[in-house]
Amino acid sequence: MEIFTLAFMQRAIAVALFISVITPLIGNIIVLKRLSTIGDALSHAGLAGVTIGLCLSFSPVITAIVFSVLSAITIEYIRRSFPNYSEMATAVVLSFAVGIAAVFSGFVKNSAGFNSFLFGSIVAISNFELITVIVLSIAVMIIMILLYKELFYIAFDEEGAYLSGVPVRSVNLIFTILTAIVVSIAARTVGSLVISSLMIIPVACAMLISKSYLQNTVLSVMFAILFTLAGLILTAFYDLKPGGTIVLIGICVLIVILMVRKR
Amino acid sequence: MSILEVKDVSFSYPDKSILHRISFSISCGDFLCVVGTNGTGKSTLLKLILNRLTPTEGSIRLFGTPSSQFRDFRKIAYVSQKATAFNKDFPATVEEIVSLGLYADKGLFKRYNSNDKKKVYEALDRVGMAEYARKKIGNLSGGQQQRVFIAKALAASPDIIFLDEPTVGIDIKAVDSICCLLGELNAGGITIVMVTHDVSSVIYHSNKVLILSEDGSGELLSSQEFTGRSFTNLHHHHH
Numbered sequence: 223m224e225i226f227t228l229a230f231m232q233r234a235i236a237v238a239l240f241i242s243v244i245t246p247l248i249g250n251i252i253v254l255k256r257l258s259t260i261g262d263a264l265s266h267a268g269l270a271g272v273t274i275g276l277c278l279s280f281s282p283v284i285t286a287i288v289f290s291v292l293s294a295i296t297i298e299y300i301r302r303s304f305p306n307y308s309e310m311a312t313a314v315v316l317s318f319a320v321g322i323a324a325v326f327s328g329f330v331k332n333s334a335g336f337n338s339f340l341f342g343s344i345v346a347i348s349n350f351e352l353i354t355v356i357v358l359s360i361a362v363m364i365i366m367i368l369l370y371k372e373l374f375y376i377a378f379d380e381e382g383a384y385l386s387g388v389p390v391r392s393v394n395l396i397f398t399i400l401t402a403i404v405v406s407i408a409a410r411t412v413g414s415l416v417i418s419s420l421m422i423i424p425v426a427c428a429m430l431i432s433k434s435y436l437q438n439t440v441l442s443v444m445f446a447i448l449f450t451l452a453g454l455i456l457t458a459f460y461d462l463k464p465g466g467t468i469v470l471i472g473i474c475v476l477i478v479i480l481m482v483r484k485r
Numbered sequence: 486m487s488i489l490e491v492k493d494v495s496f497s498y499p500d501k502s503i504l505h506r507i508s509f510s511i512s513c514g515d516f517l518c519v520v521g522t523n524g525t526g527k528s529t530l531l532k533l534i535l536n537r538l539t540p541t542e543g544s545i546r547l548f549g550t551p552s553s554q555f556r557d558f559r560k561i562a563y564v565s566q567k568a569t570a571f572n573k574d575f576p577a578t579v580e581e582i583v584s585l586g587l588y589a590d591k592g593l594f595k596r597y598n599s600n601d602k603k604k605v606y607e608a609l610d611r612v613g614m615a616e617y618a619r620k621k622i623g624n625l626s627g628g629q630q631q632r633v634f635i636a637k638a639l640a641a642s643p644d645i646i647f648l649d650e651p652t653v654g655i656d657i658k659a660v661d662s663i664c665c666l667l668g669e670l671n672a673g674g675i676t677i678v679m680v681t682h683d684v685s686s687v688i689y690h691s692n693k694v695l696i697l698s699e700d701g702s703g704e705l706l707s708s709q710e711f712t713g714r715s716f717t718n719l720h721h722h723h724h
Binding site for chain 1: 535537556558561563565571572574575576577578581582584585586588589591592593594596597619620621
């Protein structure tokens with residue numbers, strides 16, 4: 223247990239806890255709006271931002287947020303040009319981001335730093351990043367609570383929401399930007415390649431159990447916290463990659479719930 | 486006073502004309518059925534009225550306001566054709582869905598309070614679904630779901646309810662009881678505009694019928710005229 227008294231581990235746990243609260247909050251809406259691929263596209267955009275940040279020796283978390291938010295806005299824009307093929311927008315942005323990340327990764331001198339963003343890392347969190355994550359997480363939580371009924375309405379019935387006076391376009395835009403922020407800061411602990419799993423798996427587990435929207439939201443956050451804490455503990459003891467460990471624990475729980483529910 | 490006034494409205498897609506110079510108006514307390522075969526633009530007309538589409542020509546007024554500027558969403562409610570086509574695994578209770586209907590009353594950021602909960606239960610009572618309030622919406626039958634969506638429409642006490650094919654995909658018994666329910670609501674003072682291909686089940690509750698023809702024109706009849714004419718048509722067919 224000694225390891226938990228270490229400053230870096232405490233920082234990792236703090237960051238991971240905040241991230242595991244906000245990630246499923248976003249994931250819930252993404253799953254219910256059937257946009258599961260958007261998390262993928264934006265996390266790759268975040269990775270492209272990380273690569274650029276590392277090349278320019280600038281804070282990779284900040285460049286990831288900027289790049290990811292720009293991609294989110296681009297997705298919304300392309301989506302309006304192809305209203306009936308909106309999933310194309312995410313594919314275009316994803317390809318672009320992977321291209322950028324691949325090209326710029328050749329110029330990154332510190333390849334360990336780059337790797338830590340791919341699969342997550344618990345040792346590399348600076349004070350600045352800790353504060354960024356906490357401030358942004360609290361902001362995301364507040365906005366998600368304020369827009370609770372708007373997002374619920376849009377997820378259930380976008381046209382109905384419009385006809386009840388919900389400012390659908392603005393709410394969608396705000397939500398996409400929040401998604402971009404969340405995937406960027408979450409890349410730090412769980413890694414860009416697995417962040418979209420942390421958005422989806424806790425929600426998938428919750429959906430198998432819950433009857434109401436509120437219950438689904440609360441349960442998905444609880445699942446995410448559970449996966450993250452268990453993942454970090456295993457990571458600390460067996461020197462594993464935190465992102466992969468967290469996601470694999472989530473998958474195991476999902477399988478167990480599926481099997482129990484079948485009976 | 487006329488609640489809805491449609492004047493010389495035409496609508497066409499670049500390659501196809503859908504509606505041609507439709508004019509009619511309805512007053513407070515009317516129950517209008519919009520009928521016509523497939524592709525005659527029934528749903529299009531509803532979308533035009535609700536400002537989801539813009540007419541190529543003509544004007545539409547809701548409560549005296551041009552529909553493009555209409556923002557008083559509390560006065561109107563809409564039960565869409567896709568209402569019961571949502572994903573059956575969507576995690577939401579009947580109560581949560583009906584409370585969405587209060588949105589126009591509450592607006593941005595405001596939370597629901599105990600008074601709102603009372604309104605939700607009153608609306609569920611009116612459609613006879615109060616005992617299902619805590620059930621998951623996806624687990625109900627089609628007819629029950631449609632009742633819930635009508636309750637959602639009722640929650641904010643609108644003056645007019647628009648329904649797009651509310652009886653599609655629902656078994657015959659449930660269709661009858663939904664039509665009776667709409668008749669009761671209309672008798673209670675709510676104006677109703679209902680698009681349907683199955684006019685026979687609702688004609689006894691409605692007082693006006695708008696017939697849309699294949700050529701895009703529309704004709705407004707009273708329900709008596711409509712029944713009389715269908716009878717004559719039927720008679721002609723027999724000979």
